[in-house]
Amino acid sequence: MDRLKKFSEMMDAFYEGSRIIHNYDKKPRKYGTDVDLYMAEMHTLDIIFNNEEITVTELANITHKTKSAITQLTSKLERKGMIFKVRNKDYHKEINLFLTDVGRKTCHYHKALDEANYTAALKNVVEDYSIEDFQKAAEIFTIVTQSMKKE
Numbered sequence: 001m002d003r004l005k006k007f008s009e010m011m012d013a014f015y016e017g018s019r020i021i022h023n024y025d026k027k028p029r030k031y032g033t034d035v036d037l038y039m040a041e042m043h044t045l046d047i048i049f050n051n052e053e054i055t056v057t058e059l060a061n062i063t064h065k066t067k068s069a070i071t072q073l074t075s076k077l078e079r080k081g082m083i084f085k086v087r088n089k090d091y092h093k094e095i096n097l098f099l100t101d102v103g104r105k106t107c108h109y110h111k112a113l114d115e116a117n118y119t120a121a122l123k124n125v126v127e128d129y130s131i132e133d134f135q136k137a138a139e140i141f142t143i144v145t146q147s148m149k150k151e
Contacts, residue, residue, distance in 0.1 A: 014141065032109030034101060035080050042110055044073055045082055045099065049107040054095045055088065064149075082106060 023094040037045075041099035047062055048054055053061075060125065074097060077083045082103035088094035 010140070011144070031106045034083070034105055035102070035106075037082075037106065039079070041073065041077055041080075041082075043107070044070075045103055045107050046110065048083060048097050048099055052098060055092065055094045055096055055137065059097065077103070104111065105142070125130065 001127070012118065025039035028038050029042070031037055031042060032078070044059070047059060051062075052060070056067055056074060057071050060067045063070065065073075074083060074085065074095075078085060081100055084098050084100055085095045088096050
């Protein structure tokens with residue numbers, strides 16, 4: 001089989017996966033609390049969890065979203081009791097983001113859920129693939145997505 005055909009098949013699989021993930025993202029989940037959160041909200045919480053005091057601008061850069069979109073998203077998370085905002089003491093135009101205790105609990109729950117799901121996948125779905133296979137797949141996906149960013 002020629003290289004272009006195999007590459008096309010791989011890209012088709014990426015796009016199909018992207019469509020499935022997009023639909024999965026649209027369904028709200030509780031993540032160990034009584035608050036409905038969408039996947040974009042949960043992943044935003046994870047970024048804040050890993051980067052305490054992150055600014056709205058930094059979060060926009062990490063997520064490749066506009067500052068306005070991040071402001072709207074973080075306002076929703078604030079209303080849901082997941083985060084709180086503090087005006088930056090050195091640069092008053094900037095807002096720093098912090099998790100509430102509920103937000104932190106939600107992140108821990110999400111991390112444990114991911115770990116359980118990934119462990120099950122490693123055991124039942126991709127047990128025949130090596131660490132090197134995962135590294136190579138990640139490299140290819142990264143190269144392809146970086147190329148798309150440039151367009």
